[in-house]
Amino acid sequence: MGYNLDNKIKDTNKNNKNILPYGDTMNDGKVQLSFTLPVKNDEKGYQAALKTAQNMTLENVMIADSITLEEEFTMYIAYGTLTNGVNYDDIHVEEAVKHTLSKDEIEEKIKLHFDKPIVVVGASTGTDAHTVGIDAIMNMKGFAGHYGLERYKGIDTYNLGSQVENEDLVQFAKDKNADVLLISQTVTQKDVHIKNLIHLIELLEAEQMRKDFLVIIGGARITGSLAKELGFDAGFGPKKFAEDVATFFVEELINQKSIKNQ
């Protein structure tokens, strides 16, 4: 099994109009992947794996290993080359927050603009049993050196934990006169999180409460674009911390206030 240097690479200059995966040479287009097919680990299975990779528009496919998981299940480790790149310049990203403020700056802003604490209610909703995400943003300790919202002056937090029904969350938020709802979706199965998130928005709209709160989602599989598409105010994916979330809702609440005051 030799390493397959593709002699088709002509231009090794980086081209933002055609960005390709990088193996060890610019524009080599190399990708690695693994997948399992429900077939026997034999020559026929090997051909099926090659074709599977080719279906993904990979060229020069190499099946580095084939591993029997069970009689009729084989896992393949494959390498291949992509030639169709993406136009990087054409990509526009929905960023909820352009410049994240520090905890001190956020606290200062709250002091300046609000005469009572901002009420934040958070929960991991629906079937999701994980609290890691919501805890990372809300708990005193926070995550990876970023303190959670609970520690912020001027923010009152309620972390309802996991497997909270949308109905209960909305009722609680109403009772506490919340300004912000934080919804976490950590691990999901068969896209159940999407259905659950749509249900929340529908519920808020049905109760005519959608405008009463800023509704923000977060989680490993969440992006800003997905959040907007589903009707949320913002979405935060991996590597976002309490500061990012707080910067967004503090600035947004200030905006809303100034609109009202006009």
Place this chain on the structure above:
Amino acid sequence: MSKLGLSQDKINQARQEAKIVADHTQAFIDKHTTDSVERTIVRLLGVDGINEFDIPIPNLVVDFLKHHHDPSIGIAQMLAYYIKKHNTTLDDIVAKITKETLPPQTIEPLSKEEVKKQLFPYYEKQMKAIVAQRATRDKFKQMHKLDRPMLYVIVATGNIYEDVTQAKAAAKQGADVIAVIRTTGQSLLDYVPYGPTTEGFGGTYATQENFRIMRKALDEVSIQEQRYIHLVNYASGLCMPEIAAMGAIERLDMMLNDSLYGILFRDINMERTFIDQYFSRVISAYASITINTGEDNYLTTSDALQEAHTVLASQFINEQFALRAKMPPHLMGLGHAFEIDPTIEDGFLYEYAQALMAREIFPEAPLKYMPPTKHMTGDIFKGYAQNTLFNIITSTTNQSIHLLGMLTEAVHTPFMSDRYLAIENAKMINQTMKHFGDEITFKKDGKIQSRAQNVLHDAHKLIKDINKDGLFDSLSKGVFAGIKRTKDGGKGRLGVYQKDPSYANPIIDDMLDSLKEVN
């Protein structure tokens, strides 16, 4: 001789303090019963099934007691009374209750001997079935004796038949233990669903029929592989003892069973669940089912470095609760976890200290060691390395129940290949580091020894504090996982009753009589 330089005196003192904690709680438990305990008695009398609205018959029977009588006398007293009064059978009384044709009467309580006499013919059958299952398990286990940690994996498809496919594949790849994760929210149902189920979220309903289907499938694989495949489910939540009874009858081998977990993480009322836990542990002890406790969960919300002593303190308390239920130490799968932030200097050393400490303090317990979850990021390559470190500690400190870490933790429920990779990693470590643990000793008062000694010291202090306030009040102060729960709060509180002097539960009496005194 302790490799960690742990003081046996200190261990004894901590154990003694935990004993007092458990004794105080047990005094409360002994005076009370719950809806679920009473439904368990009905189930162990052999009553099963549902009515046309899918309501389980055991619920209907206990509801009859609650609506027409004083629930403090207990369901055994009521059923024995009607059987005797009508000079009929249990089946006849239950059928009449189900059809709403039994006229309620004023119950003149029977003597406890008379209650037992009336009901023994019915529950004897289930007791015998449980003993027979115990013997079957013993026979299966003789096929192959394990000299390494049991490899434990999870299936969670929501569909029992799909679970069977995944479980069989995992068992053939080398898993020794299959846990069928329950559907979300089942712990909060105040009844046990009925029949085979194919719709669940993040897991599959625990029903007696689902238990039976999976047990049958795993028995087939056990014979093929000449190695017993253990089945796990959850005797937890609001139906804790009922599920323990169902598991005993269907030969489950392990049950997650921990009131403290339910109180903290599922907001179940503490009075309710301690009472439920007692009966469930007696049943599990009688059925030789290993319990798994949930201390690992504390470290998912609290910091593993700062709060390690809470895990040990809880293990001491859980051990004492198990002893009150006459459960022998070899069935106490006390839990802990590998959850220290991997970026912390010497984190591995502290994990090693904690795991070996648990092994030394609970030498006979089949310790259940849980893999990293909190610091898994979606970087599957890093995750695989973290799991390897975890596997090294599991193997070389001789943990018993090895819950395998999945490289895709924090991404999705495992692919078939994820499980395969996890099993292969564990097998490799078990092989290449087989006697590593026997070969090494630790520097006197070095980082590892000091860490273990400090954790033990802090745990002892915490249990002493818990004793001062009592367990219920301590929980309301948030001693475990930083979560506060009040005595009157939580789900299921309405199903708790003080027992009348005439209260009878001949089944628990008989089970306790047959269990040897263990403490």
